[in-house]
Amino acid sequence: MMIRPYLYTLLFLFLTVVFSIAIGSVFIPPADLGRILIGWLNKAAFSEPLKTFSFIITDIRLPRTALVLLTGAALGGSGAAYQGLFRNPLADPYLIGVASGAGLGAVLAMSIKWPYSFWGLMAVPAAAFIGALLTVVLVYSLARIGKTIPTTNLILAGVAFGSFATALTTYLMLRSTGELHRAITWLNGGSSQAGWGPVLTVLPYLAIGLGLLLLSGHALNLLQFGDEQAQQMGLPVTRARTLILLAASLATAAAVSFSGIIGFIGLIVPHVMRLWFGADYRRLLPLSLISGAGALLLADIIARTVMAPQELPVGIVTALVGVPFFLWVLRRAKNQGYW
Amino acid sequence: MFRNLLFALLIVTLLVACGPAGISTPTAVSTEPPASAEPSAPPITLTDGLDRTVTLAGPAQRVVSLAASNTEILYAIGAGAQVLGRDETSDFPAEALSLPTVGGYSGFNLEAIVALHPDLVLAGGINTPELVASLEQLGLTVYFLPNPATLEEMYINLETVARLTGHESETAALVESLKARVAAVDDKISPLSYRPTVFYEMDATEPTKPYTAGPGTFVDLLIARAGGLNIGAELQGQWAQISLEQLVVANPAIIILGDAAYGETPEKVVQRTGWLTLAAIQAGQVFPIDDNLVSRPGPRLVDGLEAMAKLLHPGVFK
Numbered sequence: 001m002m003i004r005p006y007l008y009t010l011l012f013l014f015l016t017v018v019f020s021i022a023i024g025s026v027f028i029p030p031a032d033l034g035r036i037l038i039g040w041l042n043k044a045a046f047s048e049p050l051k052t053f054s055f056i057i058t059d060i061r062l063p064r065t066a067l068v069l070l071t072g073a074a075l076g077g078s079g080a081a082y083q084g085l086f087r088n089p090l091a092d093p094y095l096i097g098v099a100s101g102a103g104l105g106a107v108l109a110m111s112i113k114w115p116y117s118f119w120g121l122m123a124v125p126a127a128a129f130i131g132a133l134l135t136v137v138l139v140y141s142l143a144r145i146g147k148t149i150p151t152t153n154l155i156l157a158g159v160a161f162g163s164f165a166t167a168l169t170t171y172l173m174l175r176s177t178g179e180l181h182r183a184i185t186w187l188n189g190g191s192s193q194a195g196w197g198p199v200l201t202v203l204p205y206l207a208i209g210l211g212l213l214l215l216s217g218h219a220l221n222l223l224q225f226g227d228e229q230a231q232q233m234g235l236p237v238t239r240a241r242t243l244i245l246l247a248a249s250l251a252t253a254a255a256v257s258f259s260g261i262i263g264f265i266g267l268i269v270p271h272v273m274r275l276w277f278g279a280d281y282r283r284l285l286p287l288s289l290i291s292g293a294g295a296l297l298l299a300d301i302i303a304r305t306v307m308a309p310q311e312l313p314v315g316i317v318t319a320l321v322g323v324p325f326f327l328w329v330l331r332r333a334k335n336q337g338y339w
Numbered sequence: 340m341f342r343n344l345l346f347a348l349l350i351v352t353l354l355v356a357c358g359p360a361g362i363s364t365p366t367a368v369s370t371e372p373p374a375s376a377e378p379s380a381p382p383i384t385l386t387d388g389l390d391r392t393v394t395l396a397g398p399a400q401r402v403v404s405l406a407a408s409n410t411e412i413l414y415a416i417g418a419g420a421q422v423l424g425r426d427e428t429s430d431f432p433a434e435a436l437s438l439p440t441v442g443g444y445s446g447f448n449l450e451a452i453v454a455l456h457p458d459l460v461l462a463g464g465i466n467t468p469e470l471v472a473s474l475e476q477l478g479l480t481v482y483f484l485p486n487p488a489t490l491e492e493m494y495i496n497l498e499t500v501a502r503l504t505g506h507e508s509e510t511a512a513l514v515e516s517l518k519a520r521v522a523a524v525d526d527k528i529s530p531l532s533y534r535p536t537v538f539y540e541m542d543a544t545e546p547t548k549p550y551t552a553g554p555g556t557f558v559d560l561l562i563a564r565a566g567g568l569n570i571g572a573e574l575q576g577q578w579a580q581i582s583l584e585q586l587v588v589a590n591p592a593i594i595i596l597g598d599a600a601y602g603e604t605p606e607k608v609v610q611r612t613g614w615l616t617l618a619a620i621q622a623g624q625v626f627p628i629d630d631n632l633v634s635r636p637g638p639r640l641v642d643g644l645e646a647m648a649k650l651l652h653p654g655v656f657k
Contacts, residue, residue: 026450052454059477060449114468116389121472175576182467185445194449194473304448310427311446 005277009290013069016297020065021057023301025308028053059195066199067258068300068314069293072265074206074255076292078248079266080273080285081213084220085244086151092267093252096158096245097135099263100165102256103187105131107172110179110186121193124186125201125257132253135161140245147238148227186260188313193258202254209251210289216244217282224279264318265296268326275333295322383502388485389468395480398505399459403441403452405470406463409484410435411637412497413461416513418504423455431631431639453477459503464636487636489560490521497638517641521564524648527655528566535651537567538591538619541578541630542598546611549586553579557640558597558633565647567593583613593651594619597634599627626650 022033036054039046046054075093082091094100109127114120139161143153173183219240222230231237252266270288277287296314299321303312383395403424404410410429413422419434427443429435439455442448447470452460460479462471464486474481482503487493494514501510539558543549551571552558562569570589571579581589594617596603605625614620628650632643649656 024450025448026454052456055477056450056453060453116391116468116471121468124469178464178577180578181465188445193469195476197476308448308451310440310442310444311448313445 002277002283005273005283005287006290009273009287009294013290013294013297016294016301017065017069020068020297020301021061023305024056024061025304025311026053026056028056063194063196063199064300065297066196067202068297070199070202070206071255071259071262072293072296073289074210074251074292075262075266075296076269077210077213077285077289078252079292080270080281080288081216081220081244081248082266083270084223084281084284085241085248086155087224088151088155089271090267092263093248094162094261094263094266096139096154096249097162097165098132098249098252099256099261100162100169101135102128102132102253103261104165104169104172105129105134106186106257106260107169107176107179107183110183111172111176122201125193125198129205129253129257131165132256133249135165136246136249136253140242149238149241185313188260188315198258202258205254206251209247209249209254212243212247213251214285214289216240216247217280217285219244220281220285224281260313260315262296262315262318264315264322265292265299268322269295272326272329275329385482385499385502387481388464388483389471391471391475391481391483393480393482395459395503399457399480399503401455401457402459402461402504403455403457404429404461405441405443405447406461406465406484407431407631408465408635408637409461409463409500411635411639412484412500413504415638416497416501416504416506416510418500418506421504423457424452449473449477452479461500461503488555490564490640493636493638493640494518496636513638517638520641521644524565524644524656528564528648528652531566531652531655533652534566534568535592536570536589537562537593537595537651538570538581538586538589539595539597540603543603543608543611546614547583548580549583550578550580552597553577556634557636557643561633561640561644561647562651565644565651567647567651587613587616590618592619592622592624594625595647595650596625596627597630600630603627 022028022030032050032053036046036050036057039050039054078093079091082093082095083089085091086095105127106124108131109124112123114123139154139157140149142157142161143149145153169187173180176183219235222233222235223237223240225233227237269292270284273284273287273291277283296318299314299317302321303314303317306312306317383398385393387393400421402413402418402422404413404422405426407426407428407430410422410425411431413419414432414435419432422435422438424441425435425438426447427440429438439451441451441455452474458480460474460481462474462481462483464484466483471481471483484496484499487496494517497510497514498507501507539552539562541550541552541558551574552562552569553574553576554572556577559569559572563572570586570591571581574581594608596605596608604627605623608614608625609620619625628643628646632639632646645656
């Protein structure tokens with residue numbers, strides 16, 4: 001097993017985590033950072049201004065870093081899985097309508113005034129999550145013919161239903177009485193709730209979804225040969241595809257429910273990993289997971305420092321920064337027919 | 340297969356390890372002791388617009404405002420010196436512009452708010468409950484001031500903020516003067532029998548389908564109070580769209596340009612195709628207005644009422 005790809009990507013992830021904790025709109029001098037770290041090890045009590053800095057790090061930056069990390073991992077991993085499943089370089093986690101379903105659920109929930117309680121605040125993310133999953137189930141049942149799910153049908157049904165959901169969402173936004181700004185901010189991506197609550201809420205779904213995906217590397221490799229070939233090589237094709245689809249959608253739905261729609265990570269990160277480290281899915285999936293986390297963290301750092309104290313929506317940064325980088329990588333790719 | 344399982348377990352463990360293990364329990368950020376006017380002020384307990392119980396040890400001395408209307412209220416009641424930070428949309432009064440900003444258009448910067456060490460964060464109807472929850476979780480005291488539906492509710496909001504910041508007596512005087520001004524407008528309007536129909540233009544980037552203020556908005560309220568009939572009151576939604584055909588049929592007597600701040604002028608309106616048939620344009624009854632006076636739920640609504648009344652009944656209001 002080659003070590004170097006994992007080394008590089010883990011190093012990248014580690015660096016972005018460190019920067020995400022060290023950098024923010026409030027400038028914490030590196031010397032103070034060092035003192036805070038030493039203070040934590042000694043369990044010392046802090047005085048101002050170290051106390052505020054320490055509070056900012058533990059209560060604002062760390063939970064946010066964790067949430068962004070998990071979201072990026074989910075998007076990167078499920079992006080790679082979707083690309084392998086559909087054998088299509090344009091596939092991303094939102095291909096079969098997860099994003100539109102989540103957006104519809106969220107905007108529907110925003111039009112109701114929920115009581116200010118734990119469940120009231122969970123309403124929008126929960127509705128987004130349910131919307132995303134319902135969309136996948138609906139598209140899956142629409143596309144199924146007998147026991148098989150032809151890829152083309154899946155994509156067509158996904159795109160069609162996605163457009164329908166997006167149109168419905170836009171209509172709801174136009175009729176909204178004041179929730180328009182909130183809906184637009186949500187749809188553009190970015191963490192809306194702070195603290196460890198969102199992290200702990202999405203963690204079980206991501207663990208299940210991404211865990212299943214990581215075990216499906218071999219299955220995805222076989223699927224690249226086509227359904228019949230894979231079947232002949234002993235893979236239970238329909239079962240494997242359903243499982244991978246559901247696992248990837250679960251992870252994406254959980255990621256989207258708190259972070260909104262963040263594009264390009266699920267599309268570009270797996271491609272870059274494929275260009276650099278090859279198309280073996282047993283390796284591609286974990287690498288996409290790790291570098292997806294790092295890439296989204298990097299985008300988040302840029303989003304909150306470039307125009308401090310104002311914050312850019314993360315989805316805009318991923319497109320503006322990710323696309324030129326991807327085009328550069330594409331131009332430099334030595335193996336031209338890599339797909 | 341076993342290798343995959345091992346790897347999956349490793350990833351999952353890494354992810355779980357990123358959790359709260361080893362993180363110190365969040366403590367509220369310490370603030371400087373509030374310098375209250377009375378030596379032994381009783382704690383202030385109020386229920387805010389989200390049905391939350393908010394308790395302050397004494398009048399707040401370090402306030403961060405998250406809405407333009409809140410900033411205006413704070414300065415109007417004399418609490419301007421106690422305001423530490425504002426949101427980006429707060430542009431009135433001019434003294435507020437020198438305050439540091441903490442976000443506004445696309446989200447709020449939690450770090451910046453925490454770093455200011457406020458003892459009260461004043462949120463408004465324009466802020467989301469998620470923001471209030473996030474700030475509350477960071478140990479800050481947040482008061483959510485709901486949007487008033489009537490002028491009386493606006494006075495109550497002024498009195499609430501006065502209680503929170505310790506300016507009750509000045510605010511009582513302010514509310515009395517505001518009520519007197521509104522009563523003066525009412526007295527001049529009530530004997531009049533003529534109520535001009537008004538089209539309040541909120542946005543006309545597409546001149547064939549402009550947007551106007553629908554029922555339930557402050558604009559609608561003020562137009563009615565200023566002795567006019569809002570055409571938008573029959574439409575649906577607060578940000579109501581009307582087609583040019585409907586507008587021609589309704590034929591308003593007066594057109595008020597609420598989007599004057601975005602460059603719309605009476606001269607430009609005349610040049611719009613199809614608008615020349617409107618009686619208001621031919622009579623030259625197209626006027627700009629400062630939108631902030633009629634849409635921000637603060638004491639300047641009374642200024643907006645007077646401005647509106649002057650436009651609708653120029654003979655009575657000099």
